[in-house]
Amino acid sequence: MGLVSFEFAALLTVLLLVYYLLPVRHRWRVLLVGSYLFYLANSAGMTVFLLVTTVTTFCAGRRLGRINEETRNYLAASQGKGARKEYKQSQQRRKRRVVLAAVLCNIGLLVALKYTGFLFESANALLQAIGIGGRLPDIGWLLPLGISFYTLQAVGYVIDIYRGKYEPDQNLAQYMLFVSFFPQMIQGPISRHDQLAHQLYEGHVFDYRRVTTGAQLVLWGLIKKFVLAERLAVVANGVFDNYLNYAGLSMLIGAAVYGVQVYADFSGGMDLVGGIAQLFGIEITENFARPYFARSLEEFWRRWHITLGAWMRDYVFYPVSLSKTFARLGKRTKTYFGAQTGKRIPTFLAMFLTFLLVGVWHGAEWKYVAYGIWNASIISSSILLQPVYGRLADACHIKRESPLWRLICMVRTFCLVSLGRFFARGTSLHAALVMLKSAFTVWNPEVLTNGTFLFPIGLLLQDWLVILFMVLLLLAVGLWQERGICLREVIAGQRLPVRWAVYVAGVLLLVLFGMYGPDYEAASFVYQQF
Amino acid sequence: MEIREEIMEILQELRSDVDFEREQALIDDSVLDSFDIVSLVGELNDHFDIEINVEELLPENFNSVEAMVRLIQKIQEEE
Numbered sequence: 092m093g094l095v096s097f098e099f100a101a102l103l104t105v106l107l108l109v110y111y112l113l114p115v116r117h118r119w120r121v122l123l124v125g126s127y128l129f130y131l132a133n134s135a136g137m138t139v140f141l142l143v144t145t146v147t148t149f150c151a152g153r154r155l156g157r158i159n160e161e162t163r164n165y166l167a168a169s170q171g172k173g174a175r176k177e178y179k180q181s182q183q184r185r186k187r188r189v190v191l192a193a194v195l196c197n198i199g200l201l202v203a204l205k206y207t208g209f210l211f212e213s214a215n216a217l218l219q220a221i222g223i224g225g226r227l228p229d230i231g232w233l234l235p236l237g238i239s240f241y242t243l244q245a246v247g248y249v250i251d252i253y254r255g256k257y258e259p260d261q262n263l264a265q266y267m268l269f270v271s272f273f274p275q276m277i278q279g280p281i282s283r284h285d286q287l288a289h290q291l292y293e294g295h296v297f298d299y300r301r302v303t304t305g306a307q308l309v310l311w312g313l314i315k316k317f318v319l320a321e322r323l324a325v326v327a328n329g330v331f332d333n334y335l336n337y338a339g340l341s342m343l344i345g346a347a348v349y350g351v352q353v354y355a356d357f358s359g360g361m362d363l364v365g366g367i368a369q370l371f372g373i374e375i376t377e378n379f380a381r382p383y384f385a386r387s388l389e390e391f392w393r394r395w396h397i398t399l400g401a402w403m404r405d406y407v408f409y410p411v412s413l414s415k416t417f418a419r420l421g422k423r424t425k426t427y428f429g430a431q432t433g434k435r436i437p438t439f440l441a442m443f444l445t446f447l448l449v450g451v452w453h454g455a456e457w458k459y460v461a462y463g464i465w466n467a468s469i470i471s472s473s474i475l476l477q478p479v480y481g482r483l484a485d486a487c488h489i490k491r492e493s494p495l496w497r498l499i500c501m502v503r504t505f506c507l508v509s510l511g512r513f514f515a516r517g518t519s520l521h522a523a524l525v526m527l528k529s530a531f532t533v534w535n536p537e538v539l540t541n542g543t544f545l546f547p548i549g550l551l552l553q554d555w556l557v558i559l560f561m562v563l564l565l566l567a568v569g570l571w572q573e574r575g576i577c578l579r580e581v582i583a584g585q586r587l588p589v590r591w592a593v594y595v596a597g598v599l600l601l602v603l604f605g606m607y608g609p610d611y612e613a614a615s616f617v618y619q620q621f
Numbered sequence: 622m623e624i625r626e627e628i629m630e631i632l633q634e635l636r637s638d639v640d641f642e643r644e645q646a647l648i649d650d651s652v653l654d655s656f657d658i659v660s661l662v663g664e665l666n667d668h669f670d671i672e673i674n675v676e677e678l679l680p681e682n683f684n685s686v687e688a689m690v691r692l693i694q695k696i697q698e699e700e
Contacts (some may be wrong), residue, residue, distance in 0.1 A: 254676035393651065404655050410675045412659045421663065438659050474656065 092132040093615065094277055094363055095313070102128065103367065110371055111297045118294035122268055122371065129273040130236060137235030140204070144197050145263075145270045148245040151193035152259035152266075155252040158186050190253040194246055201242045204234055209455030237276040239452060243402050245270050248284045250406055257285050265292050274367040278360050278616050280378040280398040287375070295372025304579050305369025310597050312362030315355045316616070317605035319561040322554050323352035329548040331516050334526050339533030342526045346509045349516045351562065354382065357396070360616040381569040386500035388507050389470045399452065403445050412441035435474070443467040453515065458523055462514035469507055557604050624669075624690050631664045632686065641686055648680035658683065665689070671696045 092098045106125040110118050130138055162182045169175050211227040218226070248269070252259050260266040269288045295301075330337050330345025337345065358379045368375045378397050385391035392400050411417060417437040425433030443464070450463025473480075489496055510527070517523030537543075550558075571578055582593050632641045639652055647653045653661070661683070662673050671693060682692045 256676070256679075389654065389656075393654070405678075408655060409659070409678055413662055413673070413675050413678075418663070418666070434660065434663060438656060441659075442656075 092129065094274070094360070094367075095316070098132070099129075102132075103370075107370055115294035115296060118371075119265060119268055119292045122272065122291060123264060126268060126271040126273040126276070130271055130276060133276075134236035137233065137238075140200060140235040140238065141241065141271060143200065144242055144245050145267050147196050148193055148249050148270070149260065149263055149266045151189050151249045152252045153261070154189050155186055155249065156259035158182055158189070159252070159255055186253050190249055193249045197242050197246050201238055204238060206451070206455045213457075240275065240279045240281055241270050243281045243399075244283075247281070247402055247406060251284060260284075260288065262292075268292070272368075274364040275375065278357070278364070279396075280361065280364070280376050281402050282376050282398065287373075290373045298372060300583065301372055302370055304583065305366045307579050307582070307594070307597075308362050308366030308369060310366075310594075310601065312359040312364075312366060313605070314561075314597060314601050315359030315362065315565070317607055318557060318600060319565070320352050320356035320359060321606035322550060322558055323348050323355065325549045325554075327352050327516065331518060331522075331526075334518070334522055334529075338529045339535040339538070340530075341535070341538050342513075342530040343509070344538075346512045346516070346526075346530075347505070349512050350383075350505070350509045353512075353516075354379075355561075355565070356616055381572060383505055383508075384501060384569060384573055385504050386497060387470075387473060388466065388504055389473070391504055391508055392466070392470075399449065403449055407448055408441055408445040411444060412438050417441060439467075439471045439474075442471060446470075456519070458514045458517055458520040461520055461523065462511060465511045465514055469511075624693055625686060627668060628665070628686055628689050628693070631661065631668060635661055635664065645685045647685065648683050653683065665693065669693055669697070671700060 092102070102125065106121055110121045113121060127138075130141060134141075162179065165178055165182075166175055169178070215226055251257060260269065265288070268291050269284060272282075272287070272291060275282065327345055327349035330341060331349065334342070334345075361378045365375045365377075376398055380394040380397060382391050382395035385394050417440070420440075421434055421437045423433075424436040427433065428436065446463040446467035447460065448463070449466070450459040450461070453459045453462070484491055484496075513523040513527050513530075514520070517526060568578055582590055585593075629641060632639070635657060636653070639647075641647075644650075644652055648658075658678065662678070665671070666673055673692070673696065677692060677696075682688055
């Protein structure tokens, strides 16, 4: 049962009716039942893994909460500075043991289920390469639905309690809802407990305005997915799945098209998730902030899949780069490489580790390792070269806030992101490298004019016109949003006929130009596979 | 030298393009990014001989110079 299916629409309708009919204090129970029904319908045999994560992180949270409380009580009563310090350190050690056990158990489960096959396969290749006999078994375990998302969400909760950011949940059933909330189970976002949990538990009264804006968001998400992403998928799949049939510019176009496809697909999916949550009165964390308006790759990663980036920043990058080990390393590198370069080396190492994890979070394949390295390399080199770029811009009398320069930076970032897409979407690391080589060694601009690329791939002229229209529409919406204009509020402020004209136009756009139907099998959301 | 002035010196060296006297939302408005934060924490730790823990990396502790002064005073008192 995907988010776009008749079964899901039926479940959602029933849940909405029951949710708003029950007394407010019981409404969270409807969400819990709905979430587990959704999970059982999709991944029944794997529910045990969801429960293991839920129970272990709940218990760890409670334990950490008790230690935090003991510490607070002791510190409030105790006066001696030395005794207080000693007590705090001993409590910190206890907390560290609990958080370590919870993190290892859950990340270990994720690694075992998601990466054992990859690790065994790589070990076999290594054994073969160095001529040692023996072979580890091939493992192709099925993954529990949403494990990459709910594991990070639950582990983030435990770490936040460890850090004393908020109090732990006391109600297991409510916490089960926080981990399993059904709209975000398929492709995130990775929510934080202090932003989401209270919204889930408190129940919401029916608010016509919020429900209609939720429905608008659902419609907008469906338009992005079915009118744009599905069309672009025909092109991207055509090039990436048959890369030996293409060369040169076709590869670059394929990568750029995939970049737009995955944005329309993933952000469309997020709109769908956010819209469904709003139907219940719940606001979900934003996962996108117009990433293609970013002027650097580093800014791109602050605008793209925001919740994953923020998770990696808060729970990997900061703890690693501020750890005592890295502080000592920084002192050593300053001695060898000078103050300026030396102090940056530990930060860059932490960033490489973070992007490596971002890469392999997407999947257990070498291409994702390369994807992580690509991003970390570009970002670290651009930071190192920033003074050079600055001097160059000054020498060329370029005003860095001028619209033209901003546009150039955006295009440059899009190109860098698109090159990284070869690794993310290529069928393997080898395929990605072959495609990259062809992209930069074969010059064939004629594919744009002689029709050998645009039409044989499976799209008609009208499809390309629809794509053009949608890209311009996304661009216009993005520009409004960049200026702080909320389009849905603008629409809501219009007179009734205008509002309904917009809604009808949206529905017609989806119905008439969406790629769906009995003879057409829409692809799953791209991020569902992660 | 006052703590505030010392922090201002570190901040100016880190990001000379930012008006730290006026900015009140350095983190919330993404004026400082994660690389700046890590560099800043390293400099503050070295300069004031303190240890800013990762749990203290909250927007409210780094949104303004005043917030940083309060954080450093709090850590100095605790240590």
